[in-house]
Amino acid sequence: MTSTYTEVEPTFVPVQTRSERPHSFDPAEFGAPTGREVNWKHTPVAQLKPLFEPAAQNDGVAYSFVSGEQFVSSPLAQGAAPRGEVFLAEDVTAAVAWQGAAEATHIRIPREQEVAEPVVLEITGQGAERRADAHIVIEALEHSSATVVLQHTGTAQYAQNVEIIVRDGARLTVVTLQQWQDDAIHAAAHQARVGADATLKHFVISFGGGLVRVNPSVELAGNGSEGYLYGLSFADSGQHLESQVYLHHKGAHTTGDVLYKGALQGEGAHSVWIGDVLIGKDATGTDSYEANRNLVLTEGARADSIPNLEIETGDIVGAGHASATGRFDDEQLFYLQARGIAEDEARRLVVLGFLSDIVQRLGIPSFQEELLAAIEAELAANAAVGAGEGAR
Secondary structure (H helix, E strand, O other), rough: OOOOOOOOOOOOOOOOOHOOOOOOOOHHHHHOOOOOOOOOOOOOOHHHHHHHHOOOOOOOOOEEEEEHHHHEEEEEEEEOOOOOOOOOOOHHHHHHHHOOEEEEEEEEEOOEEEEEEEEEEEEEEEOOOOOOEEEEEEEEEOOOOEEEEEEEEEEEEEEEEEEEOOOOOOOOEEEEEOOOOOOOEEEEEEEEEEEOOOOEEEEEEEEEEEEEEEEEEEEEOOOOOOOEEEEEEEOOOOOEEEEEEEEEEOOOEEEEEEEEEEEEEEOEEEEEEEEEEOOOOOOOOEEEEEEEEEEOOOOOEEEEEEEEEEEEEOOOEEEEEEEEEEHHHHHHHHHHHHOOOHHHHHHHHHHHHHHHHHHHHHOHHHHHHHHHHHHHHHHHHHHHHHHHHOOO
């Protein structure tokens, strides 16, 4: 019997895990995404196309400090430390923002200083067709404490990198608040490294914008470091709100908690949450948990939720993940209505109770009031739409 041997070409295996993704500061290395890539398949890439090339004028947004301008250091050119100490672009929009931002804004909290009032940077879009690229470095030196808030309003086409460095023993809270107009496009990559016995609280809060994609990546590098990643979104008709979250436990005895909550209403409202947690081989004694929960308020809305967990050591305290998407809890509504509360008011209370958990974790009373008011406004708009549909 004669046998023949045919050489078979090796099968291409695409990158699946977050830790394996390539990095480059050259947009050409990535090329324009097609929507088939693992990190783009839930994103309307055609809508994001303006951010695949550096901005020609880079005048799409204006920056102003509401408070804390005394903590702004000299701008950082490419190659000027600490710019690039932590940040590595992992997709084309991050590489574009790196190349397009000739200088980076540098917010620097001095060593051992406790800053009571939040440092607030307002980022205001200058027009729907205007483009901007940015790189922002937020650095908390050893044993310092501060809160930094990035507020986005107006409309623009905005590619943004935020590089966060939390030195040993520091405590830093970073809040990015998206209240764009409906035609804004915003793609942001937040990358952080947390030192020994340091703590980072990171909030992504998205209410406005046509397409908002904010992807945080946090490395708990030092022993005893802690990372708390929280998110809140409210997607309306036609809005796409997305976050791809990566938490890397690298040091020993690290603690991580990820909780994102979202509400959706209206035809075509779409939220995407992808959560990746990696517990590295040296991250012994780690305690980590991630969860995403979504409340769908109307027909025609869609929430995609994908949790992933990689564990490279068996010596951990605990690790887990969870995801849930659903409509109103009928039992909760019945309980409230049985006590004389009208159905519309009962629904409002259920949504507020669901989302206010994230708001309360901020610990900034003025912002908590502002966000609760924004949620109320979203609910009122939904009620008005429902009333209009009923009239027809």
